[in-house]
Amino acid sequence: MKDKNFFVFTFLISFFLRFLVILFFGDKQLSNEWGVMLNSLVENNMLSIREIEGKLVPNLLMPPLYVYFLFFFNLFIKDLSNLIFIILFFQLIFSVITIYFFFFFFIKKYSLDIARYATLFFSIFPLNVYSVGLISSATLQLFLIVLILYFFLNLLKKFNNKNILLFSFFSGLLILLRGEFIFFYFFFIMYFFLRKKKIKIFFFFFIIFFFIFSFFIKNFIIFFIFSLKKSFGYNLLKGNNPLSDVDGYLLMYYNENINNVHNISPNLAEKLSKLKYDQKHDLIVDEMFLNEAIKNIVENKFFYTKLYIKKFFSFVFFDLNSDYPRYYNVFHILPKLLLSISTIFGLIVIIKKKDYFNFFLLYYFLSIFIFSFFFILPRYSLVLLPFQIFISIEFLKKLMSKK
Numbered sequence: 001m002k003d004k005n006f007f008v009f010t011f012l013i014s015f016f017l018r019f020l021v022i023l024f025f026g027d028k029q030l031s032n033e034w035g036v037m038l039n040s041l042v043e044n045n046m047l048s049i050r051e052i053e054g055k056l057v058p059n060l061l062m063p064p065l066y067v068y069f070l071f072f073f074n075l076f077i078k079d080l081s082n083l084i085f086i087i088l089f090f091q092l093i094f095s096v097i098t099i100y101f102f103f104f105f106f107i108k109k110y111s112l113d114i115a116r117y118a119t120l121f122f123s124i125f126p127l128n129v130y131s132v133g134l135i136s137s138a139t140l141q142l143f144l145i146v147l148i149l150y151f152f153l154n155l156l157k158k159f160n161n162k163n164i165l166l167f168s169f170f171s172g173l174l175i176l177l178r179g180e181f182i183f184f185y186f187f188f189i190m191y192f193f194l195r196k197k198k199i200k201i202f203f204f205f206f207i208i209f210f211f212i213f214s215f216f217i218k219n220f221i222i223f224f225i226f227s228l229k230k231s232f233g234y235n236l237l238k239g240n241n242p243l244s245d246v247d248g249y250l251l252m253y254y255n256e257n258i259n260n261v262h263n264i265s266p267n268l269a270e271k272l273s274k275l276k277y278d279q280k281h282d283l284i285v286d287e288m289f290l291n292e293a294i295k296n297i298v299e300n301k302f303f304y305t306k307l308y309i310k311k312f313f314s315f316v317f318f319d320l321n322s323d324y325p326r327y328y329n330v331f332h333i334l335p336k337l338l339l340s341i342s343t344i345f346g347l348i349v350i351i352k353k354k355d356y357f358n359f360f361l362l363y364y365f366l367s368i369f370i371f372s373f374f375f376i377l378p379r380y381s382l383v384l385l386p387f388q389i390f391i392s393i394e395f396l397k398k399l400m401s402k403k
Helices: 003-025 032-044 065-074 080-107 112-124 126-133 138-157 161-177 181-196 199-223 232-239 266-273 281-299 301-316 330-350 356-371 378-402
Strands: 048-052 055-058
Touching: 003 080, 003 112, 003 126, 032 048, 032 065, 048 281, 055 281, 065 080, 065 138, 065 161, 080 112, 080 126, 080 138, 080 378, 112 126, 112 378, 126 138, 126 330, 126 378, 138 161, 138 181, 138 378, 161 181, 161 199, 181 199, 181 356, 232 281, 266 281, 281 301, 301 356, 330 356, 330 378, 356 378
Parallel strands: none
Antiparallel strands: 048 055
């Protein structure tokens, strides 16, 4: 199969499958925090997710990029059903572009045939297809991760200003989309610094600072902290309270009646009920949630240790007790389980290899280790998909070489 025919076939089947998902399974409304924040931005020209005493509280819960992605289309389309369809359709386009860059990411290391098979598997992987139909940042997150990996390998081969700029630009966007990526970004920086030992590394920080500067300044003025978001306590408590399971237990954090949720202690509920409007409200509440989560973990170490192991297992393989719709569909579970098993064997194969193989291995385990402290939603495993395929290929190569 020639390259042109391969791309035509892969893109057509990828487009067709994703379009069917949008038509039959796609979201029909802007639910939860996305709808609240978009409405706040449209009606009040302010990013806010909560209202106290009739006043909007400045947002410190969610990173801003995906809301602006929604806001852009809302500028031209006012009808809700048409708006959601267009948003999902453009997520489809980004997903297809991701496949293109995924192929060229793989071709930098492997043969043409391996890159083709890996790309085809990536393009039709059920979770990758299904996520396009969700009002969620998952598709854009995968798009940016693949671009970052692509330019990461470019930097390893050619450490120049162009590649530094592109890598930093897309890293900055990912930080604005998922604030926790800033930790992994520093992980990348340290890798390049230890490998190259060049002062040019600090150029990374300048580019990143340029793209998130305004959000840092905004939060510093309001909250006196340098942060894109401050939801550590909320996320920790959501994943570590008496009613939590693998996917946590929802706290009505963006609801004015936050003190009415019943998975917090009476003492915390009483403190929350006494809070008045304050620009730093999100920061104050998050600190209270953090203290509550730590208290839960300290007082019941055995329960939360078991829960952590359960979340770790669910992230690596799958959740044995999920209540998500269509989660146990064979088209979801079987590919995920096969990929997870091949990844484990791949880790054993590459653990003795040098260079960026061990870097990918460490990134894979750090992601699982960190996310398992909080909670694991089904779509979270999508961010590990490129790494899993990359690692699994090494196992399959080893297996085929023995034959």
